[in-house]
Amino acid sequence: MQPDLWLLYRQMLRSRFFEQRIKEIWKKGLISGKMAAVALESGLSLKYSRVCTEETIPYARQLEDKTLPGTDRIVDSALKLMES
Numbered sequence: 001m002q003p004d005l006w007l008l009y010r011q012m013l014r015s016r017f018f019e020q021r022i023k024e025i026w027k028k029g030l031i032s033g034k035m036a037a038v039a040l041e042s043g044l045s046l047k048y049s050r051v052c053t054e055e056t057i058p059y060a061r062q063l064e065d066k067t068l069p070g071t072d073r074i075v076d077s078a079l080k081l082m083e084s
Helices: 005-027 030-041 061-067 071-083
Strands: none
Touching (some): 005 030
């Protein structure tokens, strides 16, 4: 049985559109805001911090390491949240 290539292409295109929409609403803070709202409505008491970059990631390894969220940045952010 041969795969239906046009069906596969349509699914790939739908997936790509979905990915683009998610990226747009993530940048606006709507996903993380919705997640926080649902957690609070559920009675959870939580704090969170964004550890990411919206900049272009440089090619130089040392600059790349400073740009990408690594273990150090994640741990530092978590410790700051625990102190507040």
